[in-house]
Amino acid sequence: MRFHTVIVGGGLSGLVAGVTLARTGKRVAIVSSGQSSLHFNGGSLELLGALPDGTAVQRPLEAAASLPEEHPYAKIGVSRLPQLAADAAKLLATVGMPMQGDVSVNHYRLTPMGVAKPAWLTMGDYVTLERPDVLPWNNVLLVNVAGFMDFPVNFVAHGLREMGATVRVEELDVEPLAARRASATEMRAANLAKSLVSGSAVSRLASAINEVAGDNDEVVLMPAVLGLDDDHAVTMLRAQVSKPLHMVATLPPAVPGARLHTTLRHYFQMLGGTYLMGDTVQRGTFEGNRLTGVHTAKLADTVLQADNYVMAGGSFLSRGLMANYERVYEPVLDLDVTAPTDRAQWTRYGVFNQQPYMSFGVSVDRQFHALKGGEPLDNVYAVGSILGGHDPVKMGDGTGVAMLTALAVAQQIIDN
Amino acid sequence: MAERTQLTSISEDNFEQCLKCSICTVYCPVSAVTTAYPGPKQAGPDGERYRLKDPHYYDEALKLCLNCKRCEVACPSGVRVGDIIQKARMKHQGHGPKLRDMMLASTDLVGSMATLVAPIANFTVGLKPVKAVMHSVLGIDKHRTFPAYASTKFETWFRRHAQQEQGRFMRHVSYFHGCYVNYNYPQLGKDLVAVMNALGYGVHLLDKEKCCGVALIANGMYGQARRQAQTNIESMSTSVTRDRRPVITTSSTCTFTMRDEYEHVLGLDTAGVRDSLSLATRYIFNLIDEGKVRLAFRSDYKRHMAYHTACHMQRMGWAIYSIELLRLIPGLQLDVLESQCCGIAGTYGFKRENYETSQAIGSGLFAAVEQADPEVVVTDCETCKWQIEMSTGKRVMNPISVLAEALDLEATAALNK
Numbered sequence: 001m002r003f004h005t006v007i008v009g010g011g012l013s014g015l016v017a018g019v020t021l022a023r024t025g026k027r028v029a030i031v032s033s034g035q036s037s038l039h040f041n042g043g044s045l046e047l048l049g050a051l052p053d054g055t056a057v058q059r060p061l062e063a064a065a066s067l068p069e070e071h072p073y074a075k076i077g078v079s080r081l082p083q084l085a086a087d088a089a090k091l092l093a094t095v096g097m098p099m100q101g102d103v104s105v106n107h108y109r110l111t112p113m114g115v116a117k118p119a120w121l122t123m124g125d126y127v128t129l130e131r132p133d134v135l136p137w138n139n140v141l142l143v144n145v146a147g148f149m150d151f152p153v154n155f156v157a158h159g160l161r162e163m164g165a166t167v168r169v170e171e172l173d174v175e176p177l178a179a180r181r182a183s184a185t186e187m188r189a190a191n192l193a194k195s196l197v198s199g200s201a202v203s204r205l206a207s208a209i210n211e212v213a214g215d216n217d218e219v220v221l222m223p224a225v226l227g228l229d230d231d232h233a234v235t236m237l238r239a240q241v242s243k244p245l246h247m248v249a250t251l252p253p254a255v256p257g258a259r260l261h262t263t264l265r266h267y268f269q270m271l272g273g274t275y276l277m278g279d280t281v282q283r284g285t286f287e288g289n290r291l292t293g294v295h296t297a298k299l300a301d302t303v304l305q306a307d308n309y310v311m312a313g314g315s316f317l318s319r320g321l322m323a324n325y326e327r328v329y330e331p332v333l334d335l336d337v338t339a340p341t342d343r344a345q346w347t348r349y350g351v352f353n354q355q356p357y358m359s360f361g362v363s364v365d366r367q368f369h370a371l372k373g374g375e376p377l378d379n380v381y382a383v384g385s386i387l388g389g390h391d392p393v394k395m396g397d398g399t400g401v402a403m404l405t406a407l408a409v410a411q412q413i414i415d416n
Numbered sequence: 417m418a419e420r421t422q423l424t425s426i427s428e429d430n431f432e433q434c435l436k437c438s439i440c441t442v443y444c445p446v447s448a449v450t451t452a453y454p455g456p457k458q459a460g461p462d463g464e465r466y467r468l469k470d471p472h473y474y475d476e477a478l479k480l481c482l483n484c485k486r487c488e489v490a491c492p493s494g495v496r497v498g499d500i501i502q503k504a505r506m507k508h509q510g511h512g513p514k515l516r517d518m519m520l521a522s523t524d525l526v527g528s529m530a531t532l533v534a535p536i537a538n539f540t541v542g543l544k545p546v547k548a549v550m551h552s553v554l555g556i557d558k559h560r561t562f563p564a565y566a567s568t569k570f571e572t573w574f575r576r577h578a579q580q581e582q583g584r585f586m587r588h589v590s591y592f593h594g595c596y597v598n599y600n601y602p603q604l605g606k607d608l609v610a611v612m613n614a615l616g617y618g619v620h621l622l623d624k625e626k627c628c629g630v631a632l633i634a635n636g637m638y639g640q641a642r643r644q645a646q647t648n649i650e651s652m653s654t655s656v657t658r659d660r661r662p663v664i665t666t667s668s669t670c671t672f673t674m675r676d677e678y679e680h681v682l683g684l685d686t687a688g689v690r691d692s693l694s695l696a697t698r699y700i701f702n703l704i705d706e707g708k709v710r711l712a713f714r715s716d717y718k719r720h721m722a723y724h725t726a727c728h729m730q731r732m733g734w735a736i737y738s739i740e741l742l743r744l745i746p747g748l749q750l751d752v753l754e755s756q757c758c759g760i761a762g763t764y765g766f767k768r769e770n771y772e773t774s775q776a777i778g779s780g781l782f783a784a785v786e787q788a789d790p791e792v793v794v795t796d797c798e799t800c801k802w803q804i805e806m807s808t809g810k811r812v813m814n815p816i817s818v819l820a821e822a823l824d825l826e827a828t829a830a831l832n833k
C-alpha cells in the first residue's frame with residue numbers, strides 16, 4: 001500500500017505532522033499502537049517552563065536562545081520558533097480547538113494538585129493565571145462531584161488558599177452523576193462526561209451549582225468532567241451557571257487531552273488521512289540509507305510504502321523508546337539512541353529528582369533525520385517525545401517540542 | 417546476573433505490561449452506559465491480580481463484557497484486556513448456560529432445523545404471541561427481529577449450481593461461508609462466488625465447516641466451541657496444505673474468532689492456517705495491490721454509502737482493506753463513519769436483560785448514520801447488519817455484495833482470463 005508519508009505514532013506530534021501534510025493533499029497514513037499520552041493532558045500546551053538548571057522561564061522564546069545545542073528547539077533554530085509557534089496555534093484554531101495564551105510570555109495553568117505551572121496555550125474553558133502566586137479572585141467556590149476521586153479537591157483548595165483566596169468547597173450530589181457512584185472503579189472523568197451530553201443532564205448540573213453558589217462567590221471552579229467530544233456541554237453549562245465558571249484539570253485519563261486527540265484525529269481523517277488505530281509498526285526494510293517500507297503486526301504481508309517516514313512513537317510510556325536491563329533502544333528500526341551504556345547512569349536517586357533517562361532519545365541531525373549506525377537516513381525523520389535532549393517533566397516543554405518539531409519536519413517534507 | 421534477568425514479558429496476554437494508565441476505561445462502550453459493569457481495567461488486569469490469589473474475587477458482572485476488544489485497541493501497552501476477561505469467565509463462571517443461551521449459541525443446529533422449515537420458522541418467530549413467549553420465558557428481547565432463514569442453504573445452492581464450474585479456473589480459494597451466509601443470507605455467498613470467478617479464481621467449500629463458535633464462546637459453551645474449532649482448523653489445514661488453497665471469508669467476526677480467539681481464548685494451535693485465512697476484501701485488495709488482478713466497473717453505478725467499522729474489524733486492523741476497496745469504485749460516494757460499537761455484539765443484544773444497554777451503546781452510531789443519511793450502510797459484520805437495519809431502517813450490505821453490484825462482471829472476467 002503506497003502513501004506519500006507514513007507516520008509511526010498517532011499522538012500529538014504524529015497528528016500535527018499528519019494534519020499539516022494531509023492539508024496539502026498528500027496521501028498520509030498514521031499507525032498508532034494505542035491511545036497517546038495526550039490522555040494525561042489537562043488542557044494546556046507548554047513551550048518552555050524552565051531551563052535545564054531549573055531556572056523558571058517567563059519568556060519562552062527569549063529563554064530558548066540559551067538552550068544547549070542538543071535541545072530540539074536549538075536544532076530547529078531559535079529564529080524559526082516564533083513562526084512555528086504561531087503556526088501551531090493557528091492549526092489548533094483551524095481544527096476547532098481555539099486556545100488562550102500569548103507566546104511571548106507564559107501564563108500559568110492549575111494542576112489537579114492545585115499547583116500553578118507555566119503554560120503557553122490553554123483551552124478556552126480552563127483556569128489560566130497571570131502569575132503563579134496570585135489569583136484574579138478573592139472568593140472562590142470550588143465544587144466537586146460527590147464520590148469522584150480523580151479530583152483531589154483538598155489539594156486544589158489548599159493551593160488556592162496559598163494564593164490568598166477564600167475558598168468554599170461544595171459537593172454536588174446530582175443525577176445522572178450520582179448514579180455513577182454505583183461503580184467506584186468507573187467513576188472517572190471520561191465516564192462522567194459521557195453522562196453529561198444531553199441538555200437536560202447539563203441543566204440539572206447547572207441548577208445544582210446555582211443552588212450552592214453564594215452572593216460572595218466570584219467564580220466557580222469545577223473538575224473537567226464535561227466535553228469529551230466537543231465543547232457543546234461546557235458552553236451550555238457556562239451559559240446556565242450564574243457565575244463565571246472554569247474547569248480545572250483532573251487526574252488522568254483527562255477529558256481535555258482526550259478531546260484534543262479526538263479532534264485532531266477527526267480533522268486528519270476528514271482531510272482523507274488514514275489512521276490505523278491499534279496496530280504496531282514492527283520493522284522496516286532498507287535500501288542503503290533509504291527506508292523502503294514498514295511492516296505492521298496486523299497488516300502482516302501488506303507493506304506500507306512511502307517516500308517519507310516520520311517516527312513519532314513517543315517516549316518510554318508509549319513504547320517509542322524501550323529499555324531492558326541491558327540497553328535503551330528504539331524498537332522499530334533500531335535507530336541510534338543517546339543513552340550511556342552504563343545502566344547506573346540512567347537513573348538518579350530520588351524519584352522526584354531530575355532523571356537522566358527522561359532526556360534520552362533518538363539521535364537526529366539538524367533536519368531531524370534519524371541516525372542509524374551513525375549515519376542520517378535520507379527519508380526517516382523523528383519528532384515529538386521520541387527525541388532526546390530535553391526533559392518534558394523538569395523543563396515543561398513536552399507538548400511544545402511535539403508540535404514544533406512535527407511542524408518543522410512536515411514543512412521540510414512539503415518543501416522537498 | 418544478566419543471564420538470569422528477564423528481558424521481556426513472559427506473561428499471558430501481556431498482563432504484566434499494564435501500567436495502570438486507565439486509558440482503556442475511556443473507550444469501553446459498556447461502562448459508558450451502565451454502572452453494573454466494572455470496566456476493562458478492573459474486570460481485566462486489576463481484577464486478575466486478585467483472581468490469581470483467590471478465585472472468589474471473580475465477579476459475575478464480567479458477563480456484561482461485549483468482547484468488543486475496544487479496550488485492547490486503545491491500550492498503549494499491548495495488554496490483551498478483553499482476552500483476560502474472556503479467560504476469567506471461562507475459568508470461573510458459576511453456572512452452565514441457560515436454555516436460551518444454548519439456543520442462541522447453537523447457530524448451526526438451530527439454523528439447520530430452521531432452514532428445513534424456513535417459511536414456518538420465519539413466520540412463527542415473527543408472531544406477537546411467539547415473541548411474547550420468547551421474551552418472558554426464554555429472555556430473548558421482544559424488540560428483536562430474528563434474521564430470516566433462507567429456504568435453501570448456501571451449501572445446497574453451491575453444490576447444485578456452482579460447484580461444477582469451479583474446476584475451469586487456474587487459481588483457487590476455499591470459502592468459509594459461516595452460518596449467516598449458509599442459513600440466513602446465501603446471496604452474500606453467491607456474490608462472493610461471482611466476484612472471485614470474475615477475478616479468475618475458483619471457489620470451493622471446505623471439506624467440513626462448522627460454526628466458528630463465537631456465540632458458543634460468548635455463552636460459556638467452551639467444550640463444544642473447542643470441538644468445532646478443531647474441525648475447522650483441520651479442514652482449513654487440509655485446504656492450505658493438500659489443496660494449496662488459501663481460505664477466504666465474508667464475516668469479520670468469524671475471521672477474528674478463528675484467527676485470534678482460537679489461539680488466545682481457546683488455547684488452540686492455529687499456526688498452520690492463520691496466515692492463510694483472510695477476509696475476502698483483504699485478499700482481493702492485496703491481489704489488486706500486487707497487480708495480479710484487474711477490475712472493470714459498471715459505468716452507470718452511482719451510490720452514496722457509509723462504511724461502519726465493526727468492533728472485530730477494528731481489532732483486526734483490517735477496515736482499511738474494505739475501505740480502500742470500496743474507494744476504487746468510481747461511482748461510489750463513501751462516508752467513513754467514526755468507528756464505534758453498534759451494541760449488538762453477536763447474541764448479547766438478543767438477551768432481554770441486555771436490550772437497553774445494547775441500544776444505548778449503539779445510539780452514537782445510529783445518530784451518525786442518520787446524519788450521513790446514506791442509501792446503504794456497508795459493514796463486514798452480519799450482526800452489526802441486523803442491529804443497524806433494526807435501529808436505523810437503513811439497508812446494510814457487505815462490501816463484497818457492493819463490489820458484485822458495482823463490477824462489470826463480464827468485463828472483469830475478460831481482464832483476468
Ligand SMILES: Cc1cc2nc3c(=O)[nH]c(=O)nc-3n(C[C@H](O)[C@H](O)[C@H](O)COP(=O)(O)OP(=O)(O)OC[C@H]3O[C@@H](n4cnc5c(N)ncnc54)[C@H](O)[C@@H]3O)c2cc1C
Nearest residue numbers: 009011012013032033034037281313314318384385398399
Ligand atoms: C504521564 C505523562 C504526563 C505528561 N504531562 C505533560 C504535561 O503536563 N505537559 C506537557 O507539556 N507535556 C506533558 N507530557 C509530555 C507530552 O504529553 C508529550 O511530550 C507529547 O504529548 C508527546 O507527544 P508524542 O506524539 O511525541 O508522543 P505520544 O503522545 O507518546 O504518542 C506516541 C504514540 O505512538 C504510538 N506508538 C509507539 N510506538 C509505535 C509503533 N511501533 N507503531 C505504532 N504506534 C506506535 C503510541 O501508542 C502512542 O499512541 C506528559 C507525558 C506523559 C507520559
Ligand code: SF4
Nearest residue numbers: 434435437438440491
Ligand atoms: S490495560 Fe492498558 S490501557 Fe488499561 S490501564 Fe492497563 S496499560 Fe492502561
Ligand code: SF4
Nearest residue numbers: 444481482484485487
Ligand atoms: S472487550 Fe469491550 S466491553 Fe469488554 S471490557 Fe473491553 S471495551 Fe469493555
